[in-house]
Amino acid sequence: MTLVDRSACGQRRPCRSGPLPPARGGRTAGFTLVELLIAVGLAAWLSAGAWAWVWAVTDVGDGVVDATEAQTALAYARRVIMADARAAEGLAADGVNDDAHVTLRVPVDYRPDGRVEICWNRRRDTLWRVASRCHLAGNVEWFDVDYVDGDGSSVVSGGTVPSERLDEVSGLVVSLRIRARGGVVEGRWPVWFSGGLP
DSSP states (O other): OOOEEEOTTOOEEEOOOSSOOOOGGGOOSSOOHHHHHHHHHHHHHHHHHHHHHHHHHTTTTSSOBOHHHHHHHHHHHHHHHHHHHHHOOEEOTTSOOBTTEEEEEOOTTTOTTSEEEEEEETTTTEEEETTTTEEEESSEEEEEEEEEOTTSOEEEESSOOOGGGGGGOOEEEEEEEEEETTEEEEEEEEEEOTTOOO
């Protein structure tokens, strides 16, 4: 079977099989590698711009967590603080012990330097465990420590523990509030040092 081409005058001519004739300018038909790379680069650039716009519009990256993440952060911070306080022998005399910073004296088999610090950086809304430079929680709206004796009575609440009263402290009552999208998640719990249980 022969393929035919009808010209404008209606005459039949046999079609040639084989490569296409060169396009204008001496090139063959199709895209060059440079043209494809430019198209891929433009598509990537437009996709990145669209993603950044979606990210900004949905407030995904604004640093505010949802309630589930805040609950998890609260549980983690509580677990670490309770483990440190239960291992502690008392408050460290050479540390800061106030309503937003606790320095615990721990056995050297727990920490080689014999101390654990837990502090709240108000400016960054972050709770830190300084012993291992560990981030305990972010978006911390409130952190407060009350110092209690063996009966659970307050030794110092809302201030610095004087050095002469360090031995009276047998435990802590810790309050922590973490900001979440649509509200806050908070907890308050007592914990006693090793040997200081009421």
